[in-house]
Amino acid sequence: MRVLSLIFGILAALGLILGLLPLLGWLNWVFVLPPAVLGLVFGALSRDRTATTLSAVVAILAALRLMLGGGVI
Template sequence: MRAISLILGILAALGLLLGMIPFFGWLNWIFVLPPAVLGVIFGALSRDRSATTLSAVVAGVALVRLMLGGGVI
């Protein structure tokens, strides 16, 4: 579970880098938030703080980016 959570967190972080580019904020809905949420769930099931924290931070940054871009009101 820990490895799955870390892999999902890293993939979500890579997607977040693309989602930070202007006009690509919609990628956060498809390629960042679902894997980050799954990473938080798997990290909580494995009771691993680092994997859970990575996914939670990535999800938080993606949500802030969406709020600034008008994707979440």
């Protein structure tokens, strides 16, 4: 579960890098938030603090980017 959570967190972080670029904020809905939430769930099940923290930070940054871009009202 720990490895699976880290994989989802890293994939979400890579998607977040692309989602921070202008005109690519929609990627946060498709490629960042779902894997970050899955990483949070698997991290919580495995009780691994590192994987949970990584996924939480990525999800918060993606949500912040969506709010700033008008994607979440």
